[in-house]
Amino acid sequence: MTAPKTPDTARLDRIIAQAQRDRAQRERGYREQALKLFPWICGRCAREFTRANVEQLTVHHRDHNHDNNPPDGSNWELLCVYCHDNEHARQLDSRGQAPNATAHPPAATYQPFADLKSRLDAGSKK
Secondary structure, three states, rough: OOOOOOOOOOHHHHHHHHHHHHHHHHHHHHHHHHHOOOOOOOOOOOOOOOOHHHHHHEEEEEOOOOOOOOOOOOOEEEEEEHHHHHHHHHHHHOOOOOOOOOOOOOOOOOOOOOOHHHHOOOOOOO
């Protein structure tokens, strides 16, 4: 029997780091495009942004597919960080999911009256 192979952690780290760099580069690309295409105004609350606070303006993908980035920006809308968080929370709510909840909480196993009969019987013998 052969021993199980240990994963090459250095290789895995390189793959993960490359995937994160690729994602960041992709995000910079469509964010920069969206900021050039659209006025710097939140699409929900109409808050206006300037160069001083534009980092609080995010790109929301209307179909929630971050890989769907048409050059005309038809899948994007600019939202402030608060409205963007609210939009994603609404999506979770509509699917019946809570952001940080487990699917089913563990059932209670404590039975407070499990030995009630024996205690009552013991009390009546006194």
